[in-house]
Amino acid sequence: MPRRQILSSEEQERLLVIPDDEIILTRMCFLNEPDIALINKHRRPANRLGFAVLLCYLRGPGFIPDKSSAPHNGVVSRVASRLKLQPDLWPEYASREQTRWEHLTELYRYLELSPFSRSMQKDCIRHLHPYAMRTDKGFMLAEEMLSWLHNNNVIFPSVEVIERTLAEVVTLANRSVFSTLTAQLEKQHKSALDSLLISEGEQPSRLAWLLQPPGKINGKNVLQHIDRLNSIAALGLPDGIALSVHQNRLLKLAREGRKMSSRDLAKFTDVRRYATLVCIITEARATLTDEVID
DSSP states (O other), X not given: OOOOOSSOHHHHHHHTOOOOOHHHHXXXXXXXXXXXXXXXXXXXXXXXXXXXXXXXXXXXXXXXXXXXXXXXXXXXXXXXXXXXXXXXXXXXXXXXXXXXXXXXXXHHHHTTOBOOOHHHHHHHHHHHHHHHTTOXXXXXXXXXXXXXXXXXXXXXXXXXXXXXXXXXXXXXXXHHHHHHHHTTOOHHHHXXXXXXXXXXXXXXXXXXXXXXXXXXOOHHHHXXXXXHHHHHHHTOOOTTGGGGSOHHHHHHHHXXXXXXXXXXXXXXXXXXXXXXXXXXXXXXXXXXXXXXXX
């Protein structure tokens, strides 16, 4: 089964983009005297420009421009102006792959940056886990990951590695959410939840009946709502069971579960099935209660 993609293609492109913001660009391109002294050790004008641009990228947003594309024009023009060089020297620098790697090695030492090792990845995953317990929105998690890397002077990995790291974070958080939601369930609770998925002949499952659209609220529908609420209460689920996870996670699982047939839900692993059913029932109870009151 293919691994779920955490970041869309558009989000992957947006993740490592320099915004067209004058304040951000000016701050990013500031070079102090030690920077200038280091830059001027490189004799060729193109090398000085390229080295300085890489320095601004690494210290600012924390990543380097892709070798197949040009850096932000605003960065190149500001750096060139500061060094009294021509901005059109970048293509000459970009063609020297070996020089570029030598400069990066020098800059990693100068900026005291560490590589994104497996050990560092594990630390990053531990940091992101509480965030992933609140949301599985990939871009929000990616932004937090890059912020953590930047604050810890870690070299940004490729987008592919970021994607894989986030996938691992989300997988671990999902397991924690499922485990937390089902920790209080006894055998009788699980049997009651499984019974919701059973259908007799052409009749809908009990779960499908619980989730039927209410239609126009009238006396008859109110009684049906109360009947459904009584059926939910009869499940005897532990009080406050769904309060153990963040509401964002609960609502997401409930929405996903409501879109699925009882037959599809029955195919889930036990822990995922029971966790999803707990969320569906919790949301259904809240919705039915609100409609009865209104």
